[in-house]
Amino acid sequence: MTYKLYWYPGSAAMAPHAILHDIGKDFELIEAKGAFLKSADYLRKNPNGTVPVLVCENGETLYESAAICQFLAERHPETGLCPAIDDPCRGKYLQWMMHLTNTVQEAMTIWWHPDQYTNIPEVQAKLKYEAEARLAKLWQVLDGHLQENGPLLCGDRFFACDYYLAMLIRWTRDMREPGESFPYLNRLVSMAMARPAYKKMLQDQNITQNVLPDTIGTPSMDCQSEGEGFCD
Numbered sequence: 406m407t408y409k410l411y412w413y414p415g416s417a418a419m420a421p422h423a424i425l426h427d428i429g430k431d432f433e434l435i436e437a438k439g440a441f442l443k444s445a446d447y448l449r450k451n452p453n454g455t456v457p458v459l460v461c462e463n464g465e466t467l468y469e470s471a472a473i474c475q476f477l478a479e480r481h482p483e484t485g486l487c488p489a490i491d492d493p494c495r496g497k498y499l500q501w502m503m504h505l506t507n508t509v510q511e512a513m514t515i516w517w518h519p520d521q522y523t524n525i526p527e528v529q530a531k532l533k534y535e536a537e538a539r540l541a542k543l544w545q546v547l548d549g550h551l552q553e554n555g556p557l558l559c560g561d562r563f564f565a566c567d568y569y570l571a572m573l574i575r576w577t578r579d580m581r582e583p584g585e586s587f588p589y590l591n592r593l594v595s596m597a598m599a600r601p602a603y604k605k606m607l608q609d610q611n612i613t614q615n616v617l618p619d620t621i622g623t624p625s626m627d628c629q630s631e632g633e634g635f636c637d
């Protein structure tokens with residue numbers, strides 16, 4: 406089974422890319438940037454001209470990072486990255502995936518691409534400012550959740566939503582309050598970075614991710630295995 410992933414470094418392809426490494430089978434990476442993203446051939450795959458795009462062995466083509474994560478994690482239950490339909494964590498897992506892509510990622514998009522909302526520079530600056538304030542509130546809530554119920558979004562089991570959160574946190578590195586400045590978010594990032602699949606993804610993409618010294622104590626658990634125990 407060979408998947409193809411269209412990506413570029415540090416983009417929304419990070420989380421699907423890490424999951425492909427967890428699956429552990431060969432896959433093809435196709436770097437897609439600039440004019441190529443707007444070519445007729447690429448727009449047939451994703452009419453929005455963005456990454457990621459996943460192409461399956463039967464030619465099925467998907468876009469939307471969270472959908473690709475969900476699709477891969479469910480198709481490969483051996484990765485343990487998605488709770489089964491009757492798993493007690495299932496509802497909360499879906500809640501986090503949707504919250505991250507629908508609410509947190511949306512605020513992030515306003516910060517990264519205010520030009521998609523208005524071409525008036527002063528309004529863009531205001532939008533960026535407000536998006537950052539909104540994100541700080543969202544991080545506060547997520548950090549509090551991880552403090553109470555963590556170390557990961559669904560407790561002590563590492564799921565695709567944890568990769569997704571680690572990816573979104575990397576996108577905040579140039580903000581006034583980057584995600585990793587919240588101690589429990591920082592710990593989740595360090596747990597993602599301890600996984601070989603996330604490490605390999607960062608290496609393939611030739612990018613790094615900030616993680617701060619742990620101030621709260623990392624739990625003694627092995628988050629790499631199923632059942633134990635988340636733009637440039």
Ligand SMILES: N[C@@H](CCC(=O)N[C@@H](CS)C(=O)NCC(=O)O)C(=O)O
Nearest residue numbers: 416417454455456457469470471636
């Ligand atoms: N909601 C989409 C967002 C995709 C997206 O905006 N991707 C960015 C990179 S993070 C992109 O390809 N931008 C290139 C462009 O807009 O030209 C997803 O999660 O897949």
